[in-house]
Amino acid sequence: MAFVNEHFLQLQGSYLFSEVARKVKAFEAAHPQVRLIRLGIGDVTRPLPQACIEAMCRAVRELADARTFHGYGPEQGYDFLIKAILKHDFEERGITLSPSEIFISDGAKSDLGNLTELFRQDNLVAITDPVYPVYVDSNVMCGRAGVAGADGLWSKVTYLPCTGENGFVPELPDHRVDLVYLCYPNNPTGTTLTREQLKKWVDYALDNDALILFDAAYEAFISEPDVPHSIYEIPGAEQVAIEVRSFSKTAGFTGVRCGYTVVPEKVTARTEDGRRVALNPLWNRRQCTKFNGTSYITQRGAEAIYTPEGRRQVEETIAYYKENARIMREGFREAGLTVYGGVNSPYLWLKAPEGMTSWEFFDHLLHEMNVVGTPGSGFGPSGEGYLRLTAFGQREDCLEAMERIRRKGFSSAGKSSL
Amino acid sequence: MAFVNEHFLQLQGSYLFSEVARKVKAFEAAHPQVRLIRLGIGDVTRPLPQACIEAMCRAVRELADARTFHGYGPEQGYDFLIKAILKHDFEERGITLSPSEIFISDGAKSDLGNLTELFRQDNLVAITDPVYPVYVDSNVMCGRAGVAGADGLWSKVTYLPCTGENGFVPELPDHRVDLVYLCYPNNPTGTTLTREQLKKWVDYALDNDALILFDAAYEAFISEPDVPHSIYEIPGAEQVAIEVRSFSKTAGFTGVRCGYTVVPEKVTARTEDGRRVALNPLWNRRQCTKFNGTSYITQRGAEAIYTPEGRRQVEETIAYYKENARIMREGFREAGLTVYGGVNSPYLWLKAPEGMTSWEFFDHLLHEMNVVGTPGSGFGPSGEGYLRLTAFGQREDCLEAMERIRRKGFSSAGKSSL
Numbered sequence: 001m002a003f004v005n006e007h008f009l010q011l012q013g014s015y016l017f018s019e020v021a022r023k024v025k026a027f028e029a030a031h032p033q034v035r036l037i038r039l040g041i042g043d044v045t046r047p048l049p050q051a052c053i054e055a056m057c058r059a060v061r062e063l064a065d066a067r068t069f070h071g072y073g074p075e076q077g078y079d080f081l082i083k084a085i086l087k088h089d090f091e092e093r094g095i096t097l098s099p100s101e102i103f104i105s106d107g108a109k110s111d112l113g114n115l116t117e118l119f120r121q122d123n124l125v126a127i128t129d130p131v132y133p134v135y136v137d138s139n140v141m142c143g144r145a146g147v148a149g150a151d152g153l154w155s156k157v158t159y160l161p162c163t164g165e166n167g168f169v170p171e172l173p174d175h176r177v178d179l180v181y182l183c184y185p186n187n188p189t190g191t192t193l194t195r196e197q198l199k200k201w202v203d204y205a206l207d208n209d210a211l212i213l214f215d216a217a218y219e220a221f222i223s224e225p226d227v228p229h230s231i232y233e234i235p236g237a238e239q240v241a242i243e244v245r246s247f248s249k250t251a252g253f254t255g256v257r258c259g260y261t262v263v264p265e266k267v268t269a270r271t272e273d274g275r276r277v278a279l280n281p282l283w284n285r286r287q288c289t290k291f292n293g294t295s296y297i298t299q300r301g302a303e304a305i306y307t308p309e310g311r312r313q314v315e316e317t318i319a320y321y322k323e324n325a326r327i328m329r330e331g332f333r334e335a336g337l338t339v340y341g342g343v344n345s346p347y348l349w350l351k352a353p354e355g356m357t358s359w360e361f362f363d364h365l366l367h368e369m370n371v372v373g374t375p376g377s378g379f380g381p382s383g384e385g386y387l388r389l390t391a392f393g394q395r396e397d398c399l400e401a402m403e404r405i406r407r408k409g410f411s412s413a414g415k416s417s418l
Numbered sequence: 419m420a421f422v423n424e425h426f427l428q429l430q431g432s433y434l435f436s437e438v439a440r441k442v443k444a445f446e447a448a449h450p451q452v453r454l455i456r457l458g459i460g461d462v463t464r465p466l467p468q469a470c471i472e473a474m475c476r477a478v479r480e481l482a483d484a485r486t487f488h489g490y491g492p493e494q495g496y497d498f499l500i501k502a503i504l505k506h507d508f509e510e511r512g513i514t515l516s517p518s519e520i521f522i523s524d525g526a527k528s529d530l531g532n533l534t535e536l537f538r539q540d541n542l543v544a545i546t547d548p549v550y551p552v553y554v555d556s557n558v559m560c561g562r563a564g565v566a567g568a569d570g571l572w573s574k575v576t577y578l579p580c581t582g583e584n585g586f587v588p589e590l591p592d593h594r595v596d597l598v599y600l601c602y603p604n605n606p607t608g609t610t611l612t613r614e615q616l617k618k619w620v621d622y623a624l625d626n627d628a629l630i631l632f633d634a635a636y637e638a639f640i641s642e643p644d645v646p647h648s649i650y651e652i653p654g655a656e657q658v659a660i661e662v663r664s665f666s667k668t669a670g671f672t673g674v675r676c677g678y679t680v681v682p683e684k685v686t687a688r689t690e691d692g693r694r695v696a697l698n699p700l701w702n703r704r705q706c707t708k709f710n711g712t713s714y715i716t717q718r719g720a721e722a723i724y725t726p727e728g729r730r731q732v733e734e735t736i737a738y739y740k741e742n743a744r745i746m747r748e749g750f751r752e753a754g755l756t757v758y759g760g761v762n763s764p765y766l767w768l769k770a771p772e773g774m775t776s777w778e779f780f781d782h783l784l785h786e787m788n789v790v791g792t793p794g795s796g797f798g799p800s801g802e803g804y805l806r807l808t809a810f811g812q813r814e815d816c817l818e819a820m821e822r823i824r825r826k827g828f829s830s831a832g833k834s835s836l
Contacts, residue, residue, distance in 0.1 A: 002596040002629035003538040004687035004695045011703060043489035053482040057475055064471040071461035071672040106524055113708025120421040137707045178420040211420035254489040255714040269422035277422045285429060289555045290531025295713055296673040
């Protein structure tokens with residue numbers, strides 16, 4: 001008699017995006033003549049860099065000839081890509097890593113989900129709040145999150161609030177935590193930590209023998225000099241941090257699927273009897289057992305991101321999205337709203353006008369401006385009163401949305417008007 | 419203080435392939451003038467079908483234009499591929515499945531490894547012996563296998579011996595098991611179950627509320643009419659079986675990465691308090707949380723396998739490998755050896771000449787014939803006394819290897835000669 005993993009049964013429904021979809025669908029049915037502008041999407045819209053296209057076409061053609069055919073590749077990824085990553089993502093920032101510390105994957109989501117397997121069930125997890133739901137759900141699935149309260153909070157998870165009040169800088173926990181998820185530039189808030197602010201977390205991990213799972217998927221959007229691109233810019237992080245990277249938002253690889261995870265040789269966790277165990281060989285074993293490497297075609301495409309043409313083309317695309325972000329930041333500010341993020345990130349985090357909840361503000365934007373965002377409360381309790389917008393849309397949509405906002409303004413907004 | 423998952427520390431080293439590599443390297447260093455023929459490789463060598471190449475080139479070019487760009491796809495896979503699978507892999511064999519029962523992935527290894535997450539740790543696992551190591555290792559990692567004895571056997575795993583003595587047909591277990599891994603056509607033995615033999619297992623699962631994880635990665639090699647291509651050809655299997663498929667050996671996708679898993683809506687497992695839970699939504703949730711879909715390019719390539727040209731080209735490649743298998747079967751038989759498999763499978767399972775262990779036979783082939791195989795004992799205790807060969811090599815290598823065997827014969831083989 002096969003028994004199910006009952007932790008799965010505790011998972012909450014993925015209410016947020018289905019509820020957004022339901023409301024949008026209902027609005028469209030009632031107002032078929034209105035053109036909605038979707039600024040809530042988390043997916044890229046620009047085409048791939050031409051350098052990647054050409055590299056992938058070449059790679060496909062190689063597979064058409066027995067002499068240049070590639071079968072199983074290394075589970076850890078091809079050397080050609082690992083070398084390009086080491087040189088451009090790390091050496092150029094003064095960070096020395098070895099090839100065996102890089103693991104190419106089919107994306108950050110897979111790695112962030114699968115990394116939970118390396119740890120015992122009773123590790124205490126801390127997450128920033130609001131948060132990318134995968135960190136929580138993947139820990140619920142293995143029983144590490146405890147039970148969900150009526151408020152949706154998990155009994156064994158430590159929530160680190162990030163709001164306008166604390167400048168979106170999470171405070172160090174006042175009790176033991178073992179695994180800390182940090183995502184900077186942050187999804188959903190679009191905010192960052194400075195080098196000094198991130199150093200506090202690395203020092204905390206060093207002092208408390210905690211482990212940081214650092215999600216740097218939005219690194220390519222950083223523009224300010226004081227914002228670290230990698231946690232390994234902070235001394236000591238190579239002992240306490242695993243970093244997850246993605247080409248999804250860097251080079252438009254959301255549909256092509258490629259990312260990588262850095263597990264430095266020095267990163268350890270403890271056994272129950274107090275021995276230190278290096279996590280690098282464990283992650284290697286996990287990947288060799290349950291993963292067969294990333295598509296050769298994809299890896300050749302990712303390698304092309306690091307060529308001079310590839311880098312120039314990626315910069316152009318990122319600049320396009322950042323200009324979208326700037327237009328939206330300015331537009332909402334001119335309309336009197338408080339806006340966070342959007343400078344080192346494709347995400348903007350709007351404070352709802354006085355007294356409005358996230359969903360009320362969502363409804364207001366939908367009905368009054370015909371603009372679709374994502375309610376911040378869907379990312380966690382500290383997201384209440386905020387709305388997430390992204391810069392991944394078309395330029396003309398951003399401009400049109402700002403024009404609507406200029407025209408209508410938020411003077412009519414607020415609880416009383418709804 | 420982060421604590422490690424100590425089950426990982428119990429994993430045995432992957433001794434088999436590293437030891438083969440070590441011996442081959444030592445031989446080559448000592449005999450640099452000898453050309454070794456490698457018949458142990460489990461990777462394909464023929465190029466991809468031209469239909470797949472063209473489809474993937476088109477898909478890559480689509481990503482170069484914002485109007486035809488594809489970002490995140492459905493985590494479950496694109497409808498175009500799911501429809502082709504349903505029609506050609508199932509409907510044509512009289513099996514009706516719905517699109518929501520198919521989950522496209524980056525390969526069978528990922529799915530087989532990740533499926534273990536759906537079940538409680540204390541399920542009892544049965545595997546055929548010899549076996550593909552991933553089934554065992556992925557259960558070791560989550561603590562389901564118990565502890566390894568000095569003989570390498572896991573205390574909580576039920577081993578179902580498959581040898582020449584029982585015709586490689588595993589006997590039903592005489593005690594409770596919850597999860598049964600079956601792989602047919604089998605890796606490593608190359609043998610199959612007839613419809614009648616597989617029916618016994620489906621009936622067992624129905625009677626005992628067990629679940630079958632059916633690995634059909636080598637289905638494309640089946641030539642005999644009485645061998646089922648899918649477990650769902652057996653009535654009732656849709657209640658008790660999850661089937662995993664791969665395009666790796668069908669169409670040479672080992673480096674492109676695509677497979678799929680069938681989780682019928684009717685397949686259930688139990689909660690501790692006796693409720694039945696459908697596994698389809700659980701696997702869906704697992705994939706949506708920890709996986710972001712398979713590359714669009716790859717899925718377009720896989721779709722092309724099912725076009726008339728694609729099917730013809732796949733048949734040609736399979737025919738090439740099967741002719742290799744036939745040549746090797748006949749060559750070894752003429753040399754007086756007992757050979758299993760190779761008819762419905764790319765694998766041949768050679769019985770070592772009287773009295774030789776797997777490693778002794780491996781050494782004999784390496785030193786006398788300069789042919790490299792894979793020792794059967796590396797796949798489990800019931801593999802002792804056997805050697806695995808594969809048909810994935812070049813035709814001229816198969817012919818040359820058989821010529822060497824004809825020339826030298828096995829008269830000098832046997833324990834006394836070593």
